[in-house]
């Protein structure tokens with residue numbers, strides 16, 4: 001499908017991606033985020049963890065690694081044209097879909113009022129192309145984001161401390177799930193592809209491959225998403241309407 005709505009529709013024109021680690025969005029939705037940003041949407045990234053664990057380099061501390069990952073994510077966000085990047089800074093590798101995380105995501109939803117929220121597939125897929133995969137942080141971030149959308153962000157009596165912060169309820173209109181085994185939204189990102197490559201390459205500390213290998217990997221991945229859709233490169237999502 002193509003995007004069948006206009007930014008002028010109430011609530012659209014603003015989108016938020018909630019994900020576990022710096023670079024997750026660059027693999028899953030940066031082309032879509034770039035496309036929206038180029039159409040003057042306000043796009044926000046919410047990064048749940050501090051990115052402090054994923055390295056084989058034993059000479060670097062968690063603090064140094066986290067600092068580098070923050071800077072890389074901000075640079076990627078600048079390339080895409082994001083309005084903002086929010087870091088919730090939960091410890092990398094230990095994320096749980098608990099009430100604290102749900103409240104923190106709810107806070108950002110109420111603050112930025114997205115019409116569409118993108119998040120991880122909140123389950124461990126045992127079948128299909130993602131068989132057995134699923135980082136526990138991704139699963140936790142996906143579950144917490146969905147629970148924040150409904151009902152926490154919408155209901156004023158949930159997390160009343162957010163009302164005290166001046167944050168009124170907000171009803172997200174759609175959630176788009178990354179990594180769903182049966183996607184029903186195919187976003188043509190062909191015009192945004194080079195920008196999404198540059199944004200991914202901003203995450204230098206996470207790359208064990210050369211830039212050319214990273215690009216080749218992304219070409220293969222986003223071409224596979226476009227298969228049968230008459231597009232060169234695509235990103236795919238499962239769309240939930242509220």
Ligand SMILES: [Zn+2]
Nearest residue numbers: 020021024135
């Ligand atoms: Zn990740």
